[in-house]
Amino acid sequence: MSHGAETEQQRLAALARYAVLDTLPERAFDRVTHLAARLFGAPIALISLVDQDRQWFKACLGLDTRQTDRSLSFCAHAILGDGVMVIPDARQDPRFAGNALVTGEPFIRFYAGAPLVTPDGFKLGSLCVIDPQPRAAFSAEDQAALTDLAGIVVSELELRFTKRELETEAQGRAQMVSFLRETQAVNEALLGVSTLTQLDLPPQDTAAFAIELVAQAAQVDWAALAAVEAGGSSALNMWNVTPAGQAFSDLMPRALPPGEGIVWSVAQGVEARYEQQYAALPGASEAVVQAGAQAIAWLPLGTYGGQAFVMIFAVLRPEARWSARQRELFEAAANVMRQAMSMREITRQAEASARTDLLTGLGNRRAFLEDAEVPAGQLAVVDVDGLKVVNDTQGHAAGDELLRVFGQALRDGCPPGGAAYRIGGDEFALLRPGTDDGTLGTWVAGAVAAVHAAGFPDAGASFGVSQWPGGSEDHAAALQQADHRLYEQKRSRAPSR
Numbered sequence: 302m303s304h305g306a307e308t309e310q311q312r313l314a315a316l317a318r319y320a321v322l323d324t325l326p327e328r329a330f331d332r333v334t335h336l337a338a339r340l341f342g343a344p345i346a347l348i349s350l351v352d353q354d355r356q357w358f359k360a361c362l363g364l365d366t367r368q369t370d371r372s373l374s375f376c377a378h379a380i381l382g383d384g385v386m387v388i389p390d391a392r393q394d395p396r397f398a399g400n401a402l403v404t405g406e407p408f409i410r411f412y413a414g415a416p417l418v419t420p421d422g423f424k425l426g427s428l429c430v431i432d433p434q435p436r437a438a439f440s441a442e443d444q445a446a447l448t449d450l451a452g453i454v455v456s457e458l459e460l461r462f463t464k465r466e467l468e469t470e471a472q473g474r475a476q477m478v479s480f481l482r483e484t485q486a487v488n489e490a491l492l493g494v495s496t497l498t499q500l501d502l503p504p505q506d507t508a509a510f511a512i513e514l515v516a517q518a519a520q521v522d523w524a525a526l527a528a529v530e531a532g533g534s535s536a537l538n539m540w541n542v543t544p545a546g547q548a549f550s551d552l553m554p555r556a557l558p559p560g561e562g563i564v565w566s567v568a569q570g571v572e573a574r575y576e577q578q579y580a581a582l583p584g585a586s587e588a589v590v591q592a593g594a595q596a597i598a599w600l601p602l603g604t605y606g607g608q609a610f611v612m613i614f615a616v617l618r619p620e621a622r623w624s625a626r627q628r629e630l631f632e633a634a635a636n637v638m639r640q641a642m643s644m645r646e647i648t649r650q651a652e653a654s655a656r657t658d659l660l661t662g663l664g665n666r667r668a669f670l671e672d673a674e675v676p677a678g679q680l681a682v683v684d685v686d687g688l689k690v691v692n693d694t695q696g697h698a699a700g701d702e703l704l705r706v707f708g709q710a711l712r713d714g715c716p717p718g719g720a721a722y723r724i725g726g727d728e729f730a731l732l733r734p735g736t737d738d739g740t741l742g743t744w745v746a747g748a749v750a751a752v753h754a755a756g757f758p759d760a761g762a763s764f765g766v767s768q769w770p771g772g773s774e775d776h777a778a779a780l781q782q783a784d785h786r787l788y789e790q791k792r793s794r795a796p797s798r
Contacts, residue, residue: 312380313353315423319458320465322350322357329457330360333428337450338362341443343430345407348417348454349376350426363431364407373402375431379414380424384697385444388412390435411436413444415451420459428454441692445726456655463651467644508602508638509538512612515634519627522546523553523615528608529568533558545593545617552592562586567599568609573632574599575623596621598628600635605642612638658723660701661708669722669730680767681731681741682783683711684791687760688727703757710751716740730780731764741766763791 316322334346345363349356356374358367371377378396379386391397391409402409414429428451509526516524523546525536535556541547557564563584567574579585579594595617602610614631616623656668664672685707692700704727711721711729719733719740731741745762752760765786767779 312423312425315419315421316350316352316425319425319462321359321458321461322352324359326360327461330454331362333450333454333457334360334362337428337430337447340446340450341413341430343411343432345431347376347429347431348426349374349414349429350417351377351380351424356426369402373400375400375402375409375412376414376427376429379427379429380416382416385413385415385439385447386427387439387444389437389439392435407431408433410434411439413439413447415444415447417451417455417458419455425455425458427451441689441697442726445697449726452659460651460655470640470644507641508610508612511634511638512538513540515612515630516540516542516614519614519630521614521627522617523549525553525613527564527568527611527613529564529611530608531559534562534564534568543617546615549592549594549615549617554586554588554592557586557588562589563597564599564611564613567601568604568611571601573601573628573635575628577622593617595619596623598623598631600631602635603639603642610642658708661705661712661723663708663712663729664720664722666722666724669724669732672720672722672732678732678734678768679736679741680779680783681745681764682724682780682787683729683731683745683762683764684787685727685729685760686763686791687757690759691757699757702755703752703760706752706755706757707748707760707762710748711744714744714747716744719744736768763787765790 330348334348338344338346343363346360347358347362347364348360349358351371351374353371355368355371356376358364361367375386375388375391375397388394388397389411391400391403391412397403397409397412400409409431411432411434412429414427416424417426417428418424428447430447512524512526520542522541522543524540524542526538527534528537533556536553539550539553541550559565563574563576563579563582563586566584575596575598576582577596579597580590585594594615596615598614600612602612604610612631612635614627656664656671658665685704688700688703691703704723708721708723708729711731715721716733718735719731722730722732724730731744733740741764745764749760749762765783765788767782767786
């Protein structure tokens with residue numbers, strides 16, 4: 302198989318992974334095509350996915366068909382390039398002049414398509430706009446806007462994929478709990494743990510409540526939830542199930558230095574560890590030995606938010622041994638907890654990704670709209686001046702670098718209580734509490750200084766500011782007022798972009 306054929310097979314596998322072909326229309330995707338059609342004044346807008354022998358439309362505005370042969374597909378050509386493919390007049394392009402979609406319905410003349418590029422670099426298809434009338438040009442700003450809309454399509458596909466993964470994992474967890482119902486004692490404890498994982502609790506709280514249930518069902522003397530991070534390990538919670546456990550807790554250290562104790566090696570792996578004579582182990586903590594440790598079990602729960610969690614159980618009676626029943630209960634509970642905590646972390650990351658602009662790391666328009674509901678404060682709309690000149694003279698990679706530096710400088714210079722967002726191609730929004738004290742101007746000036754230092758001396762920024770309550774009736778009016786003042790500022794001086 303040639304390299305090109307192998308790459309195509311990988312691309313088709315990536316497309317299949319999203320399980321989107323031949324699915325019903327969905328509002329999130331239809332809204333993108335309607336927005337693209339309005340934005341570019343095009344009668345036809347499509348989200349086209351290029352399969353092996355066809356192109357299939359996940360969203361289709363202005364056409365009656367849901368698919369065409371791949372041999373007729375403009376989008377099959379669009380995915381071969383790295384940017385937006387623009388065809389001003391298909392009759393003048395030798396690749397398409399004889400195409401049945403050009404010589405017949407819908408009589409395509411103008412075409413612009415932005416590839417749908419997955420996070421791992423595969424091009425699934427394109428977001429395209431089509432017009433039966435030829436067009437002289439499709440500007441760099443138009444291409445950037447179409448690319449941004451294509452990015453929204455990919456984000457929706459990613460969210461759809463993540464949701465499906467979470468549902469699959471939830472089904473697996475339910476099957477595991479059902480299987481373990483054979484043992485009544487295990488069943489009762491796991492049902493309690495499973496109920497806990499349905500609650501909207503932080504990972505630490507979910508683990509803490511679950512460990513207490515498991516410790517009681519397993520009839521251990523003592524249990525703990527430990528967190529391991531660079532600075533050391535610490536017992537976040539301890540439970541004394543018996544009087545011997547209370548005495549053990551009184552002597553047990555609440556924290557261990559980096560590398561001390563078995564908990565460190567367990568936290569770095571995925572396997573549970575059971576020991577019958579803790580004091581005889583190489584690497585045993587002297588402080589834990591002095592506290593009277595006998596049989597101890599460690600079960601890793603995974604890493605979340607920079608902390609690795611481990612649940613620990615101890616039996617302090619001499620000659621104690623871990624039974625098969627106890628191990629079954631520990632590991633089943635750990636599996637349920639790991640899946641629940643992992644799903645919550647995946648959901649958190651997916652939500653954060655959906656609210657984040659990939660180029661600058663700032664919040665995106667969605668995050669801005671969700672965060673703007675604050676009681677009172679200032680809103681600034683900021684436009685980067687000179688971006689078009691950089692794109693035209695140095696290329697779009699340099700333009701992206703300009704936006705990245707500007708956005709990161711806004712983030713680094715953010716005053717207390719403030720927030721910065723990228724809400725469009727070269728448009729940013731700033732929020733901060735309080736009234737006008739010059740902070741916003743200083744904030745923007747600092748970002749401009751950063752892009753100058755990064756090698757863009759002619760770049761600048763224009764901004765407009767509004768205040769609420771007082772200056773605007775609501776947040777939507779505040780945004781409109783700030784935008785109006787931005788363009789008043791731009792009109793008041795010679796254009797620089």
